[in-house]
Amino acid sequence: MAVEKTFSIIKPDAVGKNLIGKILQKFEDNDLQIVASKMIHMSKEKAEGFYGIHKDKPFFANLIEFITSGPVIVQVLQGENAIMKNREIMGATNPDDAKEGTIRKSFASSIDENAVHGSDAPETAAVEIAYFFNNDEICERTR
Secondary structure, X not given: OOEEEEEEEEOHHHHHOOOHHHHHHHHHHOOOEEEEEEXXXXXXXXXXXHOHXXXXXXXXXXXXXXXXXXXXXXXXXXXXXXXXXXXXXXXXXXXXXXXXXXXXXXXXXXXXXXXXXXXXXXXXXXXXXXXXXXHHXXXXXXX
């Protein structure tokens, strides 16, 4: 198995409910290390750039309104098969379809306000990480 980095967002709904620590604990309990993290309030322009792949979809305007509605935590997670592991920890996009114990089943209120985002592939992770972090902001674990 390969050690990978993946990108993660704790979205405004979860930040607003003070779930940051509980969500981070789920990552750490599943052997994912947080190697970069910061709280930001995404501007409309930053959000439109990040979600540009969805710009022609009917939900785009609502997505941008939601992700800019409050602060988010953007982070880089690292571990064995981090991308797949993070997606398993998050659960299905629709919390009604998510497995018990996943972040979305535990904390999300709807398909639109689903608490977290995670990269879906190594190529996506690389692009998403670079969108929010410079290389010098990612701290490899030495202990």
